[in-house]
Amino acid sequence: MAWKKTAKIVRLIVPWLVPILVIILWYYETLPGKNTTLLPVPDKVLQRTVTMIEDGSLWEYISISAIRAGKGLLLGGMVGLILAFATGLSKILNLALNTTIQMLRTIPILAIISLMIIWFGIGEEVKVYMVAFGVFFPIYINTYHGIKSIDKGLMEMGRVYGLKPIKIFADIILPGTLPSMLVGFRLSLGTMWLVLIAAEQIATDAGIGYMAMTARELLQMDKIVLAIILYAILGKLSDVAATFLEKILIRWRET
């Protein structure tokens, strides 16, 4: 019992050892007497964080970015899921759409930013659409792959037991696709932040990307570093959320 508890504590601590080491190194590199134009003193970043929390701007930037990310994820995810089920289940739709989608997938997302700005200006939409475009592919491809790799034996079993199409979908196809769907979701979260940062740095007037961009122009090193740390934390939080979702949705899998 005792060693089990220790093991649990060890498992909680060990993943954080490297980040802690990095912070210690950071302190060491910015000790008095060393060059601090390339890297701000950690305390300054901390100070900046505190002042930005106090004047409310930090929360504003985070929430604006998070809302954009969420909207884009919802839009791109929904379209991705719907199209994946359409092409995964219907041979005709697959023939009609899959080639186009696979072709679009090869376009580097950042290459279409300029086009998007011309179409939608630098308002809110362009960021949401960019994110949607970015998250669409991981969700589409993994869901499609999940549908295609459903055990044919289970489908045949469904036939033998006279399951109606709606029941085959709900009892076999949907749960069978869920694991790959969640893999797609997890990958799309990574793309989501990546695309959002890029979009926010090019065309924006608010958000974390905007904060980083203005900081760069004013050479506010502490603010740049803060933006990077924020992205790291947000990315980690998304990953935790995805893992949690997997855990509660796929309880039937051997662990």
Add this chain to the structure above:
Amino acid sequence: MEDKANGYSIKIEKLVKKFGNLIVLNNINLEINPGEFVAIVGKSGCGKSTLLRLIEGLDTLTEGSIKINGKEKEGVDSNIRFVFQEPRLLPWKKVLKNVQLGAHHQNEALASEALENVGLKDKEDVWPYTLSGGQKQRVSLARALAGHPKVLLLDEPLGALDALTRLDMQELIEKLWANLGFSAIIVTHDVSEAVKLADRVIVIDENEIRLDIKIQLTRPRVTGNDSSYYEKIILSNIMNQEETTKDYAI
């Protein structure tokens, strides 16, 4: 024979099955009485599994007819259940829910009763991955029986199990068949399994029925001299070499 009214008769006439130009089954004529237990044996690729799938309605026949209980067979229906070689349980449903798939209107009480029949009442509320291979196959047997079928088709159901579990399962299948009175067809490549379970053994060789032999041994059966007599006949027909079997006989 008093209970055998529960099973349906099967009548197969002049059945031919081709995949493209390839003839898989040729001129099959077979009559199975209500409640009879028939084993089909043969080399792999001889078409024995295809015959079973045709009876279930999973494939369509090229020529001839299959009549179940006097009526022409049309598609899949709930009176005829199929047990696959793999359990094919839905991993995302607990055991009882899996068995309910086989019961009329997914009736829980029927499913529970079927699980009790296969001795897995205590596993109702567990995920399939926690079960052993033999237990999984027993659940799939329960699923097939939950709908009280008139015909049970078993496609090498014990092929993936270890020898001891297989003996257990053979006893279970024999017991359930004796109690419930359905007609049963088992496809197997294990000749002693066929002799242990079946009233009649059919050997399919080169797409045709080569041997149709009644096993006149009292039940419950034990493997011994009497069964090896039948096993020898059946094996020599499968192996297609009547003369040489003498050399190998023990």
